[in-house]
Amino acid sequence: MDMIVTPTGRLQGELQALSSKNYTTRYLLVAALADGTSxxxxxxxxxxxxxxxxxxxDLxxxxxxxxxxxxxxxFGKHPRQIQELDVGNAGAVLRFLMAVAALLPEVTFVNNYPESLGKRPHDDLIQALQSMGVAIEHREGKLPITIRGGAPRGGKIQVSGSVSSQFLSALLFLTPLLDEDSEIEVLHDLKSKVVIGQTLEVLAQAGIVVEASEDLMRYRVPGRQAYKAQEYTVQGDYPGSAAILAAAAVTTSDVTVHRLLxxxxxGERAVVDVLKAMNVPLTHENGVVHVRGNGKLTAGEFDGDEFTDGVLAMVAAAVFAEGTSRFYNVENLRYKECDRITDYLNELRLAGANVEERRDEIIVHGRPEGVEGGVEVDAHYDHRVIMALTVVSLRAKQPIRIKxxxxxxxxxxxxxxxxxALGAQVQWVE
Structure with a gap:
């Protein structure tokens, strides 16, 4: 279905933040890898x-x-043998479960989203698993992927972190269960280091010991460990809240969001600091973010690798800032559900924004007067693009239809x- 967003001058109200997707998926995984009930x-x-x-x-x-x-x-370290797994369009889920699947004799990950997840590369994780004695059949690193494991080996493991930190997280979930101790070395660069911090936090809560170097490029993981079954509480989600906060920032607003520690x-906690740097009137105390937006923003320069899943929403806010904003160190946005640089910026231009791209940068020449709108834009099946385009649509002069x-x-x-609920004029259409 499509969404028609009509320009909305004022937002007001209170929300409980969405629960964190990243923490929920990690807690689900460590609970599944434990013997016992969590x-x-x-x-x-x-x-x-x-x-x-x-x-x-299914496992x-x-x-x-x-x-x-x-x-x-x-199921602990003994997942049930099945022939196929369907992760939908969830890249992190695929990558985490590719590692878990190494414990099975054979399982195939099917491809039901050829235009989205089906285009994303997984070579770096494939190569790391192959070095551990796992046979993998794939199509140039893409789905469908068949894992033939059963007895993965620990030891010295190398994995590139230049495309995604999810490959490293996958190995960190698997290696504690192996018979051997493991040493994991990250090659090249490591994107989204803050997300690895979340993985390490959850592993520690699950009773797993991992020794990480200060720069997060080397790890020692003792083998023969067991995940502990216990209780977890999921915190509020900053990546989703980033779009809500951006919407409040670009309008006249009085918006409060709870459960944001x-x-x-x-890493996306940094969006609060980004908005402050753009001179958005807000406070952040006792887990509550309160935005009193006046629609006036100031441009700035920001390292996007610190808040990968909040970058698009902050770019949307910068569309209306006074001056030129620059979001750098964001090349990994190209390897998400779509190319979140080229694809997203093309739609922003359609809406009337003045934006440029570099290989690893997004440059926004702000238009405080607003954008024209009155167009249909394509969100490329990407949830982050949808949310960010909605933010821009609130300040357009004419309604925008998001496919x-x-x-x-x-x-x-x-x-x-x-x-x-905050007052935005949004309408679903077939």
């Missing part, structure tokens, strides 16, 4: 977390849930409900 409180409900629920259930986990919690009895290890906006459900199913 409880996850306030889990996120999104296509990604639902995909992981479905897949770990033998027993799951019961209600509105506020998931109770999961794990100041000391969170989510296939229902794909926002990948991470934030009630995004448009939340915007409507």
């Amino acid at each position: 409880t996850i409180r306030y889990p996120a409900h999104s296509e990604d977390s639902d995909a992981l629920r479905r897949c770990v259930r 033998g986990a027993v799951i019961e849930e209600d509105d506020e919690r998931i109770v999961i009895t794990g 100041e000391q969170s290890k989510q 296939d906006a229902h794909h926002v459900a990948k991470s934030y199913p009630n995004y448009f409900d939340h915007l409507r």
Whole structure:
């Protein structure tokens, strides 16, 4: 379905932040890898977390849930043998489970999203798993992928971090279960280091010992460990909240978002600092962000690698800033559900924004007077693009129609409900 966003001058109200997708998926995984029963409180409900629920259930986990919690009895290091796994369009879920699948004799990950996840590369993880004695059949690093494992070996492992940190996270989830100790060396660069911090935090909560170098480029993981079954509580989600906060920043607003911890290890926590640097009137105290937007923003320069999943929303805010903004160190945006630089900027130009791209940069020449709008834009089946284009549409002079906006459900199913509750004029159309 498409969404028509009509320009909206004022937003007002209070929201509970969406629960974190990143923490929910990691808690689900460590609970599945434990022998025993764990409880996850306030889990996120999104296509990604639902995909992981479905897949770990297929692999033998027993799951019961209600509105506020998931109770999961794990399979430990003995997942059930199955022929196929369907992760939907969830890249992180695919990569985490490729590592888990190394414990199985054979399983094929199917490709039901050839124009999105089907185009994303996974070579770096494939090469690392192959070095551990896992046979893998693939199509130039892309889906469909068949894993033939059963007895992966620890030891010295190398993995590139230049495309995604998810490959490293996958290995960190697998290696504690192996018979041998492992030493993991990250080659080239490591994107989204803050997300690795989340992985290490969850592993520690699950009773797993990992020794990480200060620069997060080398790891020692003792083998023969066991995940501990226990209770976890999911914190509020900064990546989804980034779009809500950006929407409040570009309009006249009085918007409060709860459950956003100041000391969170989510890198996207930095979006609060980005908006402050753009002179957006806001406070952040006791887990509450309060924005009193006046629609006036100032341009700035920001290292986007610190808040990868919040960059598009901040770019949307910068569209209306006074001056030229620069978001650098963002090349990994090209390897997401779509090319989040070229594809996104093409749609911004259609809407009337003045933007440029470099290989690893987004440059925004702000238009405080607003953009023209009155067009149909293509979100490229990407939830982050959908949310960011909505922010821009709120300050357009004419309504904007966002194609296939229902794909926002990948991470934030009630995004448009939340915007409507704040006063945004949004309407679903066939």
